[in-house]
Amino acid sequence: MFKKLFLTVTALALTVFYFYHDPSVRSFGPKCLIHETTGWYCWGCGGQRAFHALLHGQFAQAFRFNLLVYIVVPLLLMVLYSELFNDFRLFYYLRNRYFPLFLLIFVVIFTISRNLRSFEFLKPPVPKNALHRPPF
Amino acid sequence: MDKSQLAGFGNRLVAQIIDGIILSIAISVVLVPFIAALLGTSNWNGSPEDVAAWGIVGMIIGIALLSLFVPFIYEAIMISSARQATFGKILMKIKVVGENGERLSFGQALGRSLIKYITSHLCILLWLWPLFNPEEQSLHDLVVKSYVVKGA
Numbered sequence: 537m538f539k540k541l542f543l544t545v546t547a548l549a550l551t552v553f554y555f556y557h558d559p560s561v562r563s564f565g566p567k568c569l570i571h572e573t574t575g576w577y578c579w580g581c582g583g584q585r586a587f588h589a590l591l592h593g594q595f596a597q598a599f600r601f602n603l604l605v606y607i608v609v610p611l612l613l614m615v616l617y618s619e620l621f622n623d624f625r626l627f628y629y630l631r632n633r634y635f636p637l638f639l640l641i642f643v644v645i646f647t648i649s650r651n652l653r654s655f656e657f658l659k660p661p662v663p664k665n666a667l668h669r670p671p672f
Numbered sequence: 673m674d675k676s677q678l679a680g681f682g683n684r685l686v687a688q689i690i691d692g693i694i695l696s697i698a699i700s701v702v703l704v705p706f707i708a709a710l711l712g713t714s715n716w717n718g719s720p721e722d723v724a725a726w727g728i729v730g731m732i733i734g735i736a737l738l739s740l741f742v743p744f745i746y747e748a749i750m751i752s753s754a755r756q757a758t759f760g761k762i763l764m765k766i767k768v769v770g771e772n773g774e775r776l777s778f779g780q781a782l783g784r785s786l787i788k789y790i791t792s793h794l795c796i797l798l799w800l801w802p803l804f805n806p807e808e809q810s811l812h813d814l815v816v817k818s819y820v821v822k823g824a
Contacts, residue, residue, distance in 0.1 A: 538686075538763075539682055539683060539686050539764065542686045542689065542690075543682060543685070543686060546689055568795075569793055569794065570794060570795075578794070578795055579795065579797065580795040580796065580797050583797070604797075608797065608800075611800070611803070615681060615682070615803065618682075619680075619681070619682035627681070627803070630803050630804055631803075631804060631805065631806045635804070636804035636805075639804070
């Protein structure tokens with residue numbers, strides 16, 4: 537009961553936070569270490585902006601920021617469902633031999649290709665009127 | 673490892689959230705006197721802007737140090753203690769065990785928590801690893817060969 541309450545509150549809080557908070561205007565938290573040091577885009581880059589765009593119904597924009605949002609958000613929703621209704625069939629399917637391998641290959645290909653020159657559409661675009669102010 | 677004994681992703685997630693809340697409250701309590709001292713010194717000597725600026729730099733370094741090192745030490749000490757669990761894990765009635773169900777040594781626990789936070793700083797999505805591992809091990813569990821199981 538405690539677990540279900542906690543998970544529901546966390547999911548709602550995160551959704552409301554990302555609905556009102558636009559990460560491309562002002563970002564909290566530490567900067568991405570990979571992007572700061574190497575300049576490369578990892579598989580998670582643009583994820584917060586993509587989630588924000590998704591919550592506002594801008595599906596194409598969400599895809600441009602990070603297409604993994606279309607895998608991660610349904611996955612997390614299904615995890616939330618399994619935990620809330622004690623239905624653990626999902627984990628059985630996730631943990632078979634081929635699905636994680638397929639996902640790993642997909643993520644690796646996505647990460648490599650979004651850093652290549654002719655795949656600019658996979659790179660998170662920098663908005664023109666972004667302020668990029670540090671929080672302090 | 674008996675699969676019915678594994679803790680479950682939801683329990684581990686909630687334990688982590690509780691730990692985060694406990695740690696952030698503890699860290700902010702520790703920081704209160706420093707912030708008060710900082711506000712007190714800002715109009716004391718030299719140009720106020722200078723002192724305030726240096727104070728803020730010091731505060732950022734302090735927060736960074738605290739928020740980096742306190743979670744490591746906290747997790748390592750708690751996991752290698754007799755309860756084999758952090759406060760969040762104790763509340764969720766789960767614990768961390770080694771390969772044969774034994775308690776982790778302090779070094780193992782320290783390595784586990786270090787890898788845990790390094791992976792989270794690389795990308796938080798790496799914490800979804802236990803969803804896909806048949807024995808529900810995360811990356812930090814794979815490295816020190818530990819499991820998270822039910823039991824207070």
